[in-house]
Structures are given as C-alpha cells and as structure tokens.
Amino acid sequence: MRRPPRRGAVKTGRALLAELFNAALRAADPLDTIGAHLPPPPKGRTVVIGAGKAAARMAQGVERRWQGPLSGVVVTRYGHGAPTKQVQVIEAGHPVPDEASAAAARRMLAAVRGLGPDDMVLCLMSGGGSALMALPAGAISLEQKRSINQALLRSGAPIAAINTVRKHLSAIKGGRLALACGAARVVTLVLSDVPGDDPAVVASGPTLPDASTAQDALRILEQYGIAIPPAVRAVLEDPELETPKPGDPRLERNSVAVIASARQALQAAADAARAEGLRPLVLSDRLEGEARTVAQAHAALVQGVIEHGSPLRPPCVILSGGETSVTLRGSGRGGRNAEYLLALAVALQGAPGVHAIACDTDGIDGTEDNAGAVLAPDTLQRAAAQGVDARALLDNNDGYSFFAALGDLVVTGPTRTNVNDFRAILII
Known part of the structure; x- marks a missing residue:
C-alpha cells in the first residue's frame, strides 16, 4: 500500500x-473572513441584524473590527451563540421554527424601524436563517408554517425549492426585511451554505430581491404532495403579497457580498x-x-x-x-x-x-x-x-x-x- x-x-x-x-x-470561519468585507461607517446609525447558524460569530467579528457605535439583534440556533457586547444574540429553534423564531423576526423589524438615508443596516446571513426568523405572512399560523416546513424537509426537496416556499409564506423573507429598513442603505454579508452561492437563496434572502414567484411555491408544494391549507393558498394567490423582484427601485442602494463559501x-x-x-x-x-x-x-x-x-x-x-x-x-x-x-x-x-x-x-x-x-x-x-x-x-x-x-x-x-x-x- x-x-x-x-x-x-x-x-x-x-x-x-x-x-x-x-x-x-x-x-470558513466568519470571525476571520468578515473583516475584509465591512463597508465604511455611515454618517448616521449602524444597525446590525442577522440570522443563521453563523450569525452570532459573524456579529462577534463585526464588533471586533467596527469603528464606531453599533446596535441590533441577530438570531442563531440554540447552542450556537457567541459573546457580543453591542449586538443582542437570540437563540431559537432549527430546523423547525418555534416561538423564539417569531419573536426574533419581530425584534429585527423593530430594530430597523424609522431609519433614514444616512443610516445603514448591516445584515449578516448564513444557513439556517430561514427557520430561525419565522414570521408567517397574512393569516398563516406559525403551526401551519412549521408543518409545511417539516413536510418539505422529509420530502427530499432540494434546499432551493424549500427556500422558495419559505420566502412566500413569510412576512420577512424574500426581500421584505429590506423594505422594512425604509430609506437606510442595506449591506448584506453572506456566509453561503447553498450550491452555487446565490446569496438570495441563503436564509431565504430577507434583504435581497426575489426572482421566484408565489406560483413557483404553489407548484413545489403540489409537486411534493404537500397539503396546502386555505390560509396558505390565500397568501400564495394574493398578488399584493408577492415579494420584491430584481430591479425594484426601493432596493437600488443596497449591496451584497459572499464572505465565505464551500x-x-x-x-x-x-x-x-x-x-x-x-x-x-x-x-x-x-x-x-x-x-x-x-x-x-x-x-x-x-x-x-x-x-x-x-x-x-x-x-x-x-x-x-x-x-x-x-x-x-x-x-x-x-x-x-x-x-x-x-x-x-x-x-x-x-x-x-x-x-x-x-x-x-x-x-x-x-x-x-x-x-x-x-x-x-x-x-x-x-x-x-x-x-x-x-x-x-x-x-x-x-x-x-x-x-x-x-x-x-x-x-x-x-x-x-x-x-x-x-x-x-x-x-x-
């Protein structure tokens, strides 16, 4: 031999x-890779938000290298936290969302409310973020969203298909969180866990435009034989609840970078x-x-x-x-x-x-x-x-x-x- x-x-x-x-x-350690991708501080406030299994470590890396004050909140899986001083770390359920996941999503929306054009939102996204910030859209209940998520995980569907459904059942994913940031510039830093490294797929792209549609989500649920409750179908068939698409002028100031990948x-x-x-x-x-x-x-x-x-x-x-x-x-x-x-x-x-x-x-x-x-x-x-x-x-x-x-x-x-x-x- x-x-x-x-x-x-x-x-x-x-x-x-x-x-x-x-x-x-x-x-792939974000503590080491994130520094090269940090933007210059803005004139106004810097608010950090984030979700995923690496979110706490990413926030820790930002705090070590940032010049100036920070505030904000990130959510990670139970047991995946890291010590931070200025950014709050919440732990929640993964792969199945729980009430802490919904609370974290509401906390993020509150953190970015009322920001102006001189402010910046630094969004830290990594794999697992979809389940960790679960805030259902419309009249969908958290239990209905959890049930569909479990069925998708058991079905053998690829992660891109799963995240397409997650985006369209969410009040925060698929670019909706970016819209909640108002006039502030949003800089998204992504630790990619998806084949192809499309940042809009990681954590279901809460601050990035969404090229998929609600009809795509319906087709995926039907393809894998997953039951569609009336409240879910109502959200997916309502054109007013569609996600923002590429080229949306409300997102034109924003930027994104992948800081580490497979x-x-x-x-x-x-x-x-x-x-x-x-x-x-x-x-x-x-x-x-x-x-x-x-x-x-x-x-x-x-x-x-x-x-x-x-x-x-x-x-x-x-x-x-x-x-x-x-x-x-x-x-x-x-x-x-x-x-x-x-x-x-x-x-x-x-x-x-x-x-x-x-x-x-x-x-x-x-x-x-x-x-x-x-x-x-x-x-x-x-x-x-x-x-x-x-x-x-x-x-x-x-x-x-x-x-x-x-x-x-x-x-x-x-x-x-x-x-x-x-x-x-x-x-x-």
Whole structure:
C-alpha cells in the first residue's frame, strides 16, 4: 500500500481526514473572513441584524473590527451563540421554527424601524436563517408554517425549492426585511451554505430581491404532495403579497457580498492535502441529489482510481461539497452525511486503502449531535464482528446508529460557521 511522503510521525487515515476537515472549517470561519468585507461607517446609525447558524460569530467579528457605535439583534440556533457586547444574540429553534423564531423576526423589524438615508443596516446571513426568523405572512399560523416546513424537509426537496416556499409564506423573507429598513442603505454579508452561492437563496434572502414567484411555491408544494391549507393558498394567490423582484427601485442602494463559501473551504482542504503529499481533486462545491446516489457515483470514481489511476493516481484525496438530500423511507437516526458515508461503505465493500469523511460544516448532521462520520477500509468488517448489518441500517436511514456502534461518529459541537457539507475520500 502506497503512502504519501510526510515529515515526522506517520499520520493515520483518520488523522489526515480530520486535518483536511479542520482546514476547511478555518477557511470558513466568519470571525476571520468578515473583516475584509465591512463597508465604511455611515454618517448616521449602524444597525446590525442577522440570522443563521453563523450569525452570532459573524456579529462577534463585526464588533471586533467596527469603528464606531453599533446596535441590533441577530438570531442563531440554540447552542450556537457567541459573546457580543453591542449586538443582542437570540437563540431559537432549527430546523423547525418555534416561538423564539417569531419573536426574533419581530425584534429585527423593530430594530430597523424609522431609519433614514444616512443610516445603514448591516445584515449578516448564513444557513439556517430561514427557520430561525419565522414570521408567517397574512393569516398563516406559525403551526401551519412549521408543518409545511417539516413536510418539505422529509420530502427530499432540494434546499432551493424549500427556500422558495419559505420566502412566500413569510412576512420577512424574500426581500421584505429590506423594505422594512425604509430609506437606510442595506449591506448584506453572506456566509453561503447553498450550491452555487446565490446569496438570495441563503436564509431565504430577507434583504435581497426575489426572482421566484408565489406560483413557483404553489407548484413545489403540489409537486411534493404537500397539503396546502386555505390560509396558505390565500397568501400564495394574493398578488399584493408577492415579494420584491430584481430591479425594484426601493432596493437600488443596497449591496451584497459572499464572505465565505464551500469553494473556499474545499480549496483550503486541497492546499492542506498537497502539504501532506497528497494529490487533491476538487470534484465540485455544489453537488446535490440523493445522498446514497451520490455515494454510489463516488464509489465508482474510487474504483477507477484504484484500478486505473484515473482521474488521478494514489496517494490522493477526492473532495466535494454541496448539499445532498435524503428521502426518508425508514425510521432510523442520521443525517445526510451519515447516509452518504454508509452508502459509500456498502458500495466500496472494504476497498483497501480507502478512508473517507463526510460532515456538515455547522457541526450538526441533520438533527443529531454529530457533524458526520468517518469510514475506514475495515469499517464493514468491524461492523460484521459486532453483528451490525450495514445494508439493513442503510435501508432504515440509520447511518447514525451504524457509525455510533463503531465509535466512528465525528462530534465537533457547534462550529459557528456553515458552508454546508464537506466530503473527502482518501486513497493511499
């Protein structure tokens, strides 16, 4: 088995994968990346608002570098807070919104009320913001919006489709929060967790124009067989409640910048791989699709590397990002990264010299307490020795239980960043 040249002690496959994942996390840390994107202070007030799993960390980064007074409020997931002095941090429910989510949305609207043309709103958005600032439009109840959100998450719909629906059921998303800022200039800084890095998709774009329509949202709900209550249909069929569109003159003073993305995280991991004597291949930063289908395609790619040295020769690492999905057919535990990795294990059948990691960069795989898991050449062998049936657990969408039984979960706790999934397959 060939091994890459390294200085000092030989690192295990698991240690190498952890090093690559940590390099990706460092590259996506908003505390370090936000400074280069801050605008000059305005003549008037600066009000900070924000939502997402990285929102508190982003606010912390702003406070460290801002010259002048600040005020405002951001909302993040429970346990993902960070210490701030001038910006209030609220914690709320994710992925299913709760009353704290609605309270945070109302608090943001209050924070930007009455601003003038000399004032500026600094909006800090990251993945997870949609659920964290839930304020239903029209006569829609929070329970109805929560029920539709849960159904969409179970349906296997891609995140862009889910956010299209969320925008049109909200009184704050899809550019509506920007309208609430009145004459103030709005500068939006985005930590992107979406394939393609469209800032209007992140957290359902509360301060950005919305190119989708209410009719698009209706079609998505119908496509995935999700029940549409009368109050929801009434909002989606009311042209007066449509979101502001690109070119809307009310938004012409505003600007947006992406401060970190999966592409940057993967590039940092590739640089770390080269430093360890590995040949890196970044497949894509925007992979989507069923987690197990993506895993099967990656297993075929690995076989090509092992058998033919194509598209690259070992020692090497194949990197990818994006956001896969899982259509639930079983009742097991586990997010999309555990599902991907278990499907990869089944497809590879213990291929020698192959190690892998799949983690969500926010530290939470789905709704579990792990970021993801790791795979080794002996994973299936160790599982069989313990009587753990990989195929049966995969059929039950129970990747969490599989890797927990082997002690191969990756548990980071909240990372306070979010550039979506990180996958690395190491071939040595």
